[in-house]
Amino acid sequence: MASRVTFIGAGNMASAIIGGMIDDGHPATAITATSPSDAFLAPVHERFGIHTDTDNVAAVRDADVVVLAVKPQVMREVCEDLRDSLQRQRPLVISVAAGLSAETLDAWLGGSLPLIRCMPNTPSLVGAGAAGLYANANVSDAQRRLATELLEAVGLVEWVDDEALLDAVTAVSGSGPAYFFLMFEAMEEAGVKLGLPAETARRLAIQTALGAARMAQTSDQTPGQLKRNVMSPGGTTERAIEHLEQAGLRQAMLDAMDACASRAREMAEELGKR
């Protein structure tokens, strides 16, 4: 029988995982999602056919897995409300929140619960997610396998043994889709400036990213070599890449991802102390 999974929060990240799970064959009837607003839940129910509820405590009853998918800023209140129920039932708890440590979450939930921190990303919606996972000491091997199975249904799963590395995962893949979407925006804008219709430029840019990602995933050559393969000496790509390097794109990526990981640490400090 499929595991019963309750998502606390039905926003962008929860919807992405739910959509991916359902596409992968997880029965919608075994999934529940909550939000404070009925008006918000109606379209979620309509879209996925899952159970929805405005009552978090009622929604976790009978759950095998509870996924905490609210913003970090409301997580404490949510955990404290669920504390008694979760202590009674002891389901596997998976938090997808950036920053908040397993220790802080476990303390808010009353202690000693099996808890996994997961840093997923929104391409989970199309089965192309990438998630980093860290388990606390109360998680059994069977629960690790269950979390792997649930998340592998929506993409790649990488376990880390050192919780601090989840901030690096956040910088690479959690926030990563936004870097590529920014690149699509810029490529579309440039294509339009060069005379292409916006829709054409957008389609070409997106298909190019898809092709580059598939090649990088399947080739035994490094991304650096694949890049050089496109750069004919004295040709057009060489000129473009020289320009990007001189404009500091590489350093900008290093700085941006460092800032991303620092923000996750900062959030842990700010929210953990409350």
Ligand SMILES: NC(=O)C1=CN([C@@H]2O[C@H](COP(=O)(O)OP(=O)(O)OC[C@H]3O[C@@H](n4cnc5c(N)ncnc54)[C@H](OP(=O)(O)O)[C@@H]3O)[C@@H](O)[C@H]2O)C=CC1
């Ligand atoms: N978006 C992303 O790409 C990623 C997000 N994450 C993490 O996922 C978590 C959620 O982010 P995201 O989905 O983007 O945020 P959203 O704002 O899209 O979703 C949060 C949801 O939680 C609901 N909510 C608020 N309070 C409660 C409550 N007391 N009980 C139940 N539900 C509640 C909100 O409802 P309402 O709007 O009515 O307040 C909203 O539907 C964050 O912790 C974030 O760090 C992790 C990886 C990637």
Ligand SMILES: O=C(O)[C@@H]1CCC=N1
């Ligand atoms: O921006 C954020 O804080 C969340 C976490 C990773 C992606 N979105």
